[in-house]
Amino acid sequence: MARPQKFTTDQILDAALTAVQQHGPAATMADVARAVGAPMGSMYYRFPSREHLFIALWLRSIRHFHAGLLEALTIEDPRTALVAAARHIPRFCRAHPDVALALTLYRQTRLVQSAPAELVEEVRTINEPVLEAMARACTRRFGRATPKRLDLVRTACQASPYGLVRPYVGGPVPLWLDAVVTVSTEAILALGDPGA
Amino acid sequence: MARPQKFTTDQILDAALTAVQQHGPAATMADVARAVGAPMGSMYYRFPSREHLFIALWLRSIRHFHAGLLEALTIEDPRTALVAAARHIPRFCRAHPDVALALTLYRQTRLVQSAPAELVEEVRTINEPVLEAMARACTRRFGRATPKRLDLVRTACQASPYGLVRPYVGGPVPLWLDAVVTVSTEAILALGDPGA
DNA sequence: GTTCATTTAGAACCTCGCTTCTAGTTGGGA
DNA sequence: TCCCAACTAGAAGCGAGGTTCTAAATGAAC
Numbered sequence: 323m324a325r326p327q328k329f330t331t332d333q334i335l336d337a338a339l340t341a342v343q344q345h346g347p348a349a350t351m352a353d354v355a356r357a358v359g360a361p362m363g364s365m366y367y368r369f370p371s372r373e374h375l376f377i378a379l380w381l382r383s384i385r386h387f388h389a390g391l392l393e394a395l396t397i398e399d400p401r402t403a404l405v406a407a408a409r410h411i412p413r414f415c416r417a418h419p420d421v422a423l424a425l426t427l428y429r430q431t432r433l434v435q436s437a438p439a440e441l442v443e444e445v446r447t448i449n450e451p452v453l454e455a456m457a458r459a460c461t462r463r464f465g466r467a468t469p470k471r472l473d474l475v476r477t478a479c480q481a482s483p484y485g486l487v488r489p490y491v492g493g494p495v496p497l498w499l500d501a502v503v504t505v506s507t508e509a510i511l512a513l514g515d516p517g518a
Numbered sequence: 519m520a521r522p523q524k525f526t527t528d529q530i531l532d533a534a535l536t537a538v539q540q541h542g543p544a545a546t547m548a549d550v551a552r553a554v555g556a557p558m559g560s561m562y563y564r565f566p567s568r569e570h571l572f573i574a575l576w577l578r579s580i581r582h583f584h585a586g587l588l589e590a591l592t593i594e595d596p597r598t599a600l601v602a603a604a605r606h607i608p609r610f611c612r613a614h615p616d617v618a619l620a621l622t623l624y625r626q627t628r629l630v631q632s633a634p635a636e637l638v639e640e641v642r643t644i645n646e647p648v649l650e651a652m653a654r655a656c657t658r659r660f661g662r663a664t665p666k667r668l669d670l671v672r673t674a675c676q677a678s679p680y681g682l683v684r685p686y687v688g689g690p691v692p693l694w695l696d697a698v699v700t701v702s703t704e705a706i707l708a709l710g711d712p713g714a
Numbered sequence: 715g716t717t718c719a720t721t722t723a724g725a726a727c728c729t730c731g732c733t734t735c736t737a738g739t740t741g742g743g744a
Numbered sequence: 745t746c747c748c749a750a751c752t753a754g755a756a757g758c759g760a761g762g763t764t765c766t767a768a769a770t771g772a773a774c
Contacts, residue, residue: 326742363735501709
């Protein structure tokens with residue numbers, strides 16, 4: 323009945339990725355339209371505003387990024403799992419520099435307050451699968467997941483590795499960084515051991 | 519001969535700091551003018567453009583931040599010095615959350631390419647004192663400062679600690695983070711030891 | 715007291731980019 | 745073949761914010 327769409331939503335988001343790579347976080351709707359080869363107005367049939375489009379890109383990038391993180395956390399041995407999760411971060415940024423750059427478009431804490439109403443819920447809960455998987459690994463590793471230990475695990479496996487690759491995000495991520503991430507994560511996790 | 523200025527340049531930059539705290543990196547010239555209590559036009563007698571003003575704020579914030587870093591690096595014992603430099607980062611962010619937030623306004627690598635001509639030189643060389651101090655500490659610690667080891671020292675004493683506090687920048691920085699920074703920095707530095 | 719460069723002061727202007735509007739196109743169903 | 749909803753297409757509108765303009769005020773030097 324309806325005319326088929328010339329561009330899929332994913333194609334538009336891919337174009338947004340390109341636009342961000344070329345023009346940084348200030349990429350315009352016109353940049354996205356040019357990258358996908360469609361006119362400005364067409365964008366607004368899929369996304370009610372620029373903000374919707376770029377938040378959608380951010381959410382898709384987060385989910386892409388989380389996939390490997392969640393897979394690493396399914397590893398049985400909790401030490402191996404947590405270090406694998408940490409190492410996934412530089413590897414992902416190396417393999418998908420454009421997606422990694424899109425991750426820096428927003429920060430969840432700010433976005434929860436400023437996002438359009440219909441996206442707030444998704445923004446608010448985007449991290450939950452990973453947090454739950456980390457909590458499970460934390461329990462297996464330390465016997466019990468106190469709030470303090472959970473903070474430590476998140477710091478060891480997310481904040482630290484991400485902080486280490488951040489200077490390189492968007493460009494080539496050196497290989498020696500993986501060893502740095504590993505020893506840092508292990509050292510931080512050791513702080514949670516009962517005897518520490 | 520001339521009428522004395524009602525607002526010092528530092529007062530304007532302080533106001534810009536406030537504006538960034540309140541409105542984020544998209545703070546406008548009007549926000550700054552309101553914060554200092556001056557009209558829009560007056561801003562342009564000190565700074566030829568918005569970009570000049572905000573880059574000046576960034577540069578001043580970096581220098582403020584570097585002061586403590588350089589002081590830590592004067593410590594004789596290189597191990598102590600490097601860890602002290604690392605620990606300075608969360609402490610600074612805790613003591614000066616607004617300045618820390620201003621540090622996130624730009625990244626040097628991008629800025630070197632996009633800054634107005636008359637600021638490029640200062641942007642390009644802003645890190646040199648710290649880099650030199652780190653190179654000296656690196657030499658004292660490892661006997662010789664190979665490029666690889668220098669990268670490692672920068673990663674251990676800058677990238678890692680900064681990455682660890684980044685999620686908290688702008689708000690309260692938890693005290694337990696200092697211990698995390700310490701063990702992470704020590705673990706990364708250990709990778710540079712001859713036997714490692 | 716007069717002079718005058720400098721700064722304040724705020725309104726006007728102008729550019730840029732998001733958004734909306736109107737027209738034209740497409741292609742499946744009746 | 746005709747219809748019509750969904751989409752493409754690009755131009756026009758509109759607002760926000762950076763920048764500029766003009767006038768007035770200030771206070772040190774003479």
